[in-house]
Amino acid sequence: MVHEVRGVVAKAKGQPVSIETVLVPDPGPGEALVRVQACGVCHTDLHYREGGINDEFPFLLGHEAAGTVEAVGEGVTEVAPGDYVILNWRAVCGQCRACLRGRPWYCFNTHNAGQKMTLADGTELSPALGIGAFAEKTLVAAGQCTKVDPQADPAAAGLLGCGVMAGIGAAINTGGVTRGDSVAVIGCGGVGDAAIAGARLAGAARIIAVDVDDRKLEWARGFGATHTVNSAETDPVEAIRELTGGFGADVVIEAVGRPETYEQAFYARDLAGTVVLVGVPTPEMRIELPLLEVFGRGGALKSSWYGDCLPSRDFPMLIDLYRQGRLDLDAFVTEKIGLDDVEAAFDKMHSGDVLRSVVIL
Template sequence: MPRTSQAVIARSVNAPVEVVTITVPDPGPGEVVVKVQACGVCHTDLHYKLGGIGDDFPYLLGHEAAGVVEEVGEGVTEVAPGDYVVLNWRAVCGQCRACRKGKPWYCFATHNARQKMTLDDGTELTPALGIGAFTQYTLVAAGQCTPVDPSAPPEVAGLLGCGVMAGLGAALNTGAVGRGDSVAVIGCGGVGAAAIAGATLAGATTIVAVDLDDGKLATASTLGATHTVNSSASDPVAAIQALTGGHGADVVIDAVGRPETWKQAFYARDLAGTLVLVGVPTPDMEVPPLPLLDLFSHGGSLKSSWYGDCLPSRDFPTLIDLYLQGRLPLDAFVSETIGIGDVEEAFVQMGRGDVLRSVVVLENTEKGQ
């Protein structure tokens, strides 16, 4: 029978989030109910709360989650009850033109659960990124569940569900950073810090972290940055060029997503270098004007990174194994663990830049059965 669960919702634009009781239906064909153990507080959740993604309120927030499969619906073969999984928001279809070309990380027809979770009065909830995981139980599509080694703590494993994977993948997948490369990362919040960790893992030898905040730069150094630049005091383009023999970096990752940082990333590249945009712009932003000759003469690649161009079934288990081997410091991204009632304060701390990630740890008490 359907489960009831405590959950965090955003009822209207910029209203304080609320902890309410929701109803989670039994899984239908292709669907799974997951008992959530931990879920990171991501900036995307704040975007939903502020109305920056859509107006399909009320939203069930949370999406960077790990937990255990509780029940599966008809036809589900990917996972079974008891599997320890990380949730992802790109359940690939296997049939679209990207999947048929052997590039499922670009899947153009990703899918979610068909049924809706609801409030007590029957009001349908819109789950953040098709997941909705600030709750004791959530309903997702089976393809949104990726089994990983259960030795990894859920507060760490769940971070691969969004921001940390976006940053790691921007370096490892989109930017294809290799041994001996030089890399610059503009913006060292959670995504940028993960990009630095990814560049370190890939064997980059010069890694320049750029930010306005000395605290974030200090964290970047612990994750592998070999140089730091406070862009409030120094021109980041000139600084990156000076630190790379006057040439610019092989790969520059813009983890901010603003016209001015994108332009800095463009000119901070070496000839034939790669620019990776992983910071998410707002709809009103436009590419800054550039002389077309500069675009031609610099050469190289200008790329956008969607979810770190990851394939969860390939990347999540590998990254968890690297973490368990001590080669990927995912623990460093967990600034604090909090309860389900502390999400609003976590948003405040996020706005102040005080944390890389606050992580909600769920106390799972099944009700209504």
């Protein structure tokens, strides 16, 4: 059986998205059919539309999603029809060298559904991050479904599928923030604010938010920032040092993905401190640092892949914290919209008017 659904498709580089009829096949071996309930509008979706990921157009956009499993294919045991799930884009294989060394969050062989969703004329679609959830139903690998508490609001829960998990994980999993640490976060969009929330969850004593927009800095305070720095008005490196006794922060999280902000992060950390890059750079970007400084400051320079998360471990835990009132996922949801409003949501993202627009299906 083939399911006809409405979906948001990017047909060509830089062109506005359109609503198209998408044909979704029944799940085959190892696959799951998911009825999408909500999906966040992430900057990665805009990267796809702009050709910043690859040129495998047309793309079925959307990937920060929660929904209900409708059907599963042969051999699927992880989930069953009726399960409420968050979708993830790292279905671990269990067999690669990272998995076999007990580090599945670094899985080098993550996988997606084998069958293709198509347009009505048979044109194969490339689903964003192997998910394609700006649609009423989508087909994924069963390992991309993580079962969580069904009482969690899908608009909030789905955000763990990408940006919020990336930020929280950058602080807790990659950065190793712990009780009493000082933390600076450069860039206070959705991922940066999630890193702030993660630092607060981990017990950081001082959390310094850095951005050029006072409105975003005010949002950052709501997620747990104890201090804010407008880097359009103040040297952020000097400000972070001043707020940390002249030493620099124990952990600095760069959530912008630009050479100049990465350099700020490098010099704003304490000796033996950690820099975490979670902002996504573009291919042409380069950075130059004195090698003696890299050596002399010690510590660690890390990149955070998806918050170094293991969805089966982290999603249920974070949903439990949300249900307990200890993690305010609702605060990330700026507006709830329909499928027809995705293009307008991209415009709001550009202007910095939203943390997350969330499509409700």
